[in-house]
Amino acid sequence: MPTEQRLAPSGAPDSPDSPDTTGSGEERAVRRTGWSALRPLVLRLHFYAGVLIAPFLLVAAVTGLLYAGSFQAEKVLYAHELNVPVGKTERPLSQQVAVARKAHPDGKVAAVRPAPRPGDTTRVLLSDVPGVSADHQLAVFVDPYTGNVRGALETYGSTGALPLRTWLDALHRDLHLGETGRLYSELAASWLWLVAGGGVALWIGRQRRNRKLRALALPDRTATGRRRTLSWHGAVGLWAAAGLVFLSATGLTWSAYAGANIGELRESLGQATPTVSTAVAEHHAGHGDPSSMPGMPDMPGMADSKGNRSSGSAPSDVGIDKVLRTARAHGLGNPVEIGLPTDRGTAYVVKQVQRSWPEKQDALAVDPATGKVTDVSRFADYPVLAKLTRYGIDLHTGTLFGLANQIALAALALALIFLILWGYRMWWQRRPTRDRTLSFGRPIPRGEWRQVPLPALLPLALAGGVVGWLVPLLGIPLVAFLAVDIALGALSHRRRVAVTTVD
Secondary structure (H helix, E strand, O other): OOOOOOOOOOOOOOOOOOOOOOOOHHHHHHHOOOHHHHHHHHHHHHHHHHHHHHHHHHHHHHHHHHHHHHHHHHHHHOHHHHEOOOOOOOOOHHHHHHHHHHHOOOOEEEEEEOOOOOOEOEEEEEEOOOOOOOOOEEEEEEOOOOOOEEEEEEEEOOOOEOHHHHHHHHHHHHOOOHHHHHHHHHHHHHHHHHHHHHHHHHHHHHHHHOOOHHHOOOOOOOOOHHHHHHHHHHHHHHHHHHHHHHHHHHHHOOOOOHHHHHHHHHHHOOOOOOOOOOEOOHHHOOOOOHHHOOOHHHOOOOEOOOOOEOOOOOOOOOOHHHHHHHHHHOOOOOOEEEEOOOOOOEOEEEEEOEOOOOOEOOEEEEOOOOOOEEEEEOHHHOOHHHHHHHHHHHHHOOOOOHHHHHHHHHHHHHHHHHHHHHHHHHHHHOOOHHHOOOOOOOOOOOOHHHHOOHHHHHHHHHHHHHHHHHOHHHHHHHHHHHHHHHHHHHHHHHHHHHHHHHO
């Protein structure tokens, strides 16, 4: 975020953020080691990153704030589809699917989510439905007690987001601009950790210099003007920094470019997320292909809307009820999603879909011809990085700890919004008011990197290169900034030389 910039000459007493240039040459040399040498470079990077990246961060914060509230809004807005009066006995799952297919015969049944709790509806998920985008599904909500269809809504993603949350998710992810729009959110995530970390270093360094470490985490209410703004900016930033760095890191895990690099790195380390194999034995590959049938009841072992089972001409299929019982016997408790075979030679896949604590991500494959389990994946056996990625994404999206998680995300989003506004206000407050113009404060001068000792500069450059490769939307803008900065510096030097020659 933008921070205070000096207008007074270097070393002026009213410019507390200016590099210390007082004292003898030997004293200045001592002060130009360690943090004293790095600080001007960090300040310059923090300033420019704040000015140029802050608009992207502001959009991400506002849309993220809206998304954090969408979970609770979804429960209210779609209460009719989600909730039903608790009955005495649930109907067979196959019959619920048949009812859904009768009400919505278009498309094909892709998966079924049985009612996870008393009073919840069953979701029958249809794909390839006319008018529904390819990456979305139509969720048909069925009362498990009466068999009545409560409605149908588009759904998206593994968390079953309904239209409101889906719309806000896309707004936060890509501003409804598709793959091009994803660059905005990845750019924001790529720079957020650097801006937050640099801000914390500058704030702690400033308080140490002013010997105010006791007031490090609290704003100075006695301050006025720019110093008051800086006090709030620094204190709130200190409290929010860890959360902002976390949002940055987890947001990058499923971004377009950095996410791909992170995925490749995880695979090379043997830390990819396991999946169950859906292949079945060769002699079972001749069973009916449910994906090609107009409706689920056409499958052998499935019931029609009246509860009657069809015999069909295809080889026997154990049916979705038997598959669910098999999954229960192997310890897969609610909530679960049953994915249907996609073609000949593939199995049912039953997977737990609980993204709240504790995570439930076990999955198994069931042969549709025999009802036997052909493969199992247990969350407890996931590699460490796969588990951490799962935890991080669910914490980032507000599902891991439910309402408390969503409140924390909303608080972080609000903190980021205020930090950006305070940053721009500080920039405005540093303007030369004597000119009575609508100008802003001057940036930190160029060339500060030359003050960094070589033993510190080389590791920094190497680390910057590695991070820039791993996170391209950090590396590319940084290289572009350096190129423009060097060009401007060369042009300025040439002008000074020309003026000196004329004089």
